[in-house]
Amino acid sequence: VVIPGDHFVTALDVLADALMNSAFDPEELKKEREVILREIDMGEDDPDRFLSRLFWSTVYREHPYGYPVIGYRTLFERLTREDLLDYYHRMYRPNNIILVGVGDFDSETALAHIKEAFADFERGSLPPVYIPAEPEQLGPRRAEREFEVKQIYLLMGFRTVSIESKDMYPLDVLAIILGQGRSSRLFRKIREEKGLVNAVSSWSYTPRYGGIFGINATLEEVNKDCAIEEILKELDRFKVELVSEEELKKAKRKVVSEHIFSRETMEDRAGDL
Template sequence: MHHWWRCLGWVQPQCSTLWFRGIGGLVVLAMLVSLGQAEVFHTTLDNGLTVLIEENHANPVVSAYVFVRTGSIHEQEYLGSGLSHFFEHIIHGGTTRTRSEAESRRLLDAIGNNSNAYTTVDHTAYYINTTTEHWRTAVDLLADWMLHSRISLEEFEREKGVVQRELEQGLDHPGQVLAQLALETRFQVHPARYPVIGYQELVQKVAREDLVRYYERMYTPNNMLVVLVGDIQTASALAHIQSTFGQGIRRPLPAISLPEEPPQLGKRTAVKHLAVAQASMQLSFRTVALTHPHLYPLDVLAYILANGDSSRLVRRIQEEQQLVYSISAASYTPAYAVGTMAVSAALEPDQVTAATAAILQELYRLREELVSPEELARAKKQKLADYVFERQTVEQRAQALGLDMLSTYDPQFSATYVQNIQRVTAEEIRDVARRYFQEETMVHAVVRPKSATPVVAEAPAAAAQHAVLKKTLANGLTVLLQRNPALPTVSMQAYFQGGVRVETPETNGLSLLTANMLLKGTTSYNAEALAQFFDARGASVGAESGYNSFFVTAACLRDDFADIFRVYTDILLHPSFPDD
């Protein structure tokens, strides 16, 4: 996938994805074929509605998406009011001219109640995932919400309170505050500087009439994209979309001209203080927009910097020098503005100066030295793995098609992106490092604590359940197997009884310590060798402890399974528990 500044209310960047030269190119082509690069049906209805349909009969499920080409940068006289996000709350499941809110909820419950919406800088999306027999109901609901919203006063008042509470919570979230601080420091003119959720004082002033005006202005069929992926027939899907969304009337759209951000002529620094226990910071450099050819070496460079435990910044800044608790890098290249190469870190407040100097030293080193062939190959393999894992479900495929279409008007842009990534050379990476790692285009944003308030970690998402084959080996080991030929990936998990439940006051924390130590080395590999082994194959491995168990997980591409499983079992059976 390519790069977005994607936001659920606030600001949350999302990025990346890949291709090999010579023999490697054949490998990636084979991988794309095995992924089932199904033909995507693309048409435009008479009212201007864009439609994408992809048949995928691997499972009896369907994902229906509606993308509206409007986000926080398109709010015109309402810039900074969070109108796009506010309206998303109203329209999703709300009262229409044909159904009450309660009726929509009953229909949603009847088809599985797997529906949500999100708002970003440049688009708003609504989706319903359901089983094959209910896809028409999903399309009916989405069309009704998009074309017939009533924006009742009762729902307006209720959701205004919800949005304000969400906004207030974000004001204390260090990650959101840091991202917004960096954005408004980077962009002085372009409306990307405004938070998607809006400013509190402006959100409070929004009236129902403002939302009605915005709805009539932006929610027109010729500003929408409908994507349907799953166990459907293209002809019947198109006919139903025509009978529902096709009834909407085309309306004139405002000619919104986004201002070009002027050149940055000097380093910019911004600091905010929050009630948090540790500091966080972001070093970013102005780069390019999505369609620039430097997109590809910049994206590979970001992975070389900080994707995986064996990457440069993780190994040197986090592990060896221990200047930060965590570090990441990403190349954000949106379609609507100049991009940013950003390095973000969580650290102690008194380490900000030292960590900044160490990070810059690593970045500037790339202006002089070529990355190694091993680093380059590893980053490309990681990106290929990302491409595969990000398209495992019909929902993921529907979203990917929609985002490609919105940003480039090519629903298969990601496939081209995959190929171009694999053509990147070490010389091209050095060239973009020289061009873009310049102090005069740098933004240094820092969030510092004003009191020692602990930060609460987010809970992991629940994993999907699938039918399995259960086998018990002669040694008593229980094995659960499930074959899914839809994608060339393998996931594995090993669970052990333990966890907090079996700990005593004297041994509290022992299960978590044990889990963490499993990845510190085996009798055959030390911790660095393990990290390099998994990173080089675009694979992942992790260990964790819970209430009644601790577990080790791994995921890899199908072709690497034999090698990965060999080392995975070595971790489980022969951990070294090093003294250091």
Template sequence: MDYTKKILPSGMRVIFRKMESPLVALNLWAKVGTKDERPEKNGISHFFEHMVFKGTQSFPQNTLARKVQALGGSINAGTSLDTTNFYLVLPGEEWEAGIRILAELVTNPLFEAEDIEKEKLVVLQEINIDEDNPEERLIHLLYQEVFAETPYGMPILGKEETVKTFTREDLLEHKRRYYHPLNLSFVGVGNIEENEFFYQVEKAFSETPFSEIPWTVQSSKWCFKPGKFYREAKDVQRFYGAIGFPCASLKSEDFYALRFASVLLGEGLGSRLNISLREEKQLVDAIHTSYSYYERAGLFGIFYSFLKGDPLQVQEAIWKEIELLTNSLSKKELERARNLLKSSLYQVAETTLGSSELLGRLDVIDTADRVLNYFMYLEGMQEEKIQEVITKYFKPEQATHIVISPEGAT
């Protein structure tokens, strides 16, 4: 996973990875997400991501999308709790035009009043769709409860009452506050000349203004409330449940052991929870784990669903498997987890877009060198360390239980 990283005179971080491919992936990352929003402006990061595609000075209305397609490329974006990113994949010979397009996208958006009002309806529809989807609703509730009274507890899409208030001035302030060189990382991956890539990025962003407003710095320590039980009846036919634990952030050394714990417990048909609860006891139809890691904290989630049964019985069986894992972990299981983690990392690293996303996200909230550390910790991980973090984070008093059940179910 060789790459080169430079910091331009403006303070912008630029990363390049040489890769034999007919495609070039360009990825612009901004260190701004839901955690940086004021509660009354919740969702502005996601709305900003939408609005820049509605027209810029050089590409008004829909001409940007047509320009990208004319080059044979595809462009998209994403918003998370920590970051906003804009990515472009196109034929190798068009990479210089791609850099200029991404620079134009975030430095010269028009934010026309008519487009703002139209896009509010689009985002409100997204919010309604998520609320109607029981699996999305489950995730939303879990984050809301686990991260209660912290910025990570706010929804990425925002709320109906906040989205309706967004103005052009809000978007311009967001741009000034966060879209400046010191807050950006630009990643390029492909078969192009390295020095020329760095030169073209610096040239394209040379006129990017520095922030006029200092961005908010979050407090050094967050306090998480004790776990709770939450049940919601909904017009569904199945039970959907989750158990969530607040845990280590991406920057913690516990990050690596928690990735192992996720694979061991619930990733793949060979995981403990799948074998025990789905295959042997047949308590659930589906079960999996997810360790989501961010700059300030992490969330370890265990998700399950079933048609008929008792959520309490499922929860008891999950706790039993967690207890068993803290007492017994075979070398065979550990090797399975190690191989699966290696494989998933290789699958990401073998594509231009996957490489640019991995390097960019890590760099903007921590450091791209985390990739190199990942390989080291994969090889050196021991059973004792995994059991230590499970004992440390998976405590009943820290667990939040969420159940979405059919209306009328007991």
């Protein structure tokens, strides 16, 4: 919620009421249900989203990271209002909620209002959450699906580390040097010099339970095998050659500048917390 500072108390009251007294009106649920079903259908027609779901379900076969955020149509269609109410009453408890405030207000005054607004919010016992560990991957995995598009959408990935690992930072820098921007190695070598792809980029995702180093590309069918070979060659270069000082400094500047820009607004800072 983003509001002017002088409307803090009003916004807090509205938020508290929504958290503690949601009614899940049947008519509103019906409307939202149709919205979500349309979004699921749109995901089936969008090659990027389709590829993303295929990729994550191929990487993570046991861990929930492999599930699509929007869920599965077959499960969603069976969802009832009673299911929602049951989850709401079990999980929406003050001992399971984090409230963050950033901006133009006095902390002590705000805390007093928060305590007053949620005074009737009763704590409750929470069910244990079991998150299965993803087994070690023992060999390459590959998944391909036909899609009515004029080019190939390619996504390669390698399992890496969690956010708690010190290797998170080198991986962020590596992703920039390899495939972020027109001066990156993949862009210059595979797109500009060899013309094997229409677009190419790399990224590093390091969540709590082990992450992914990924490379995205769009290309023509005829170039698929050559493009994959060249991408792997560029990755192998990091094993035997040090990156240049210029590349390293530029990538580190990009990491720092992105961090600064990510904290420009109060909403950004709240999200950080």
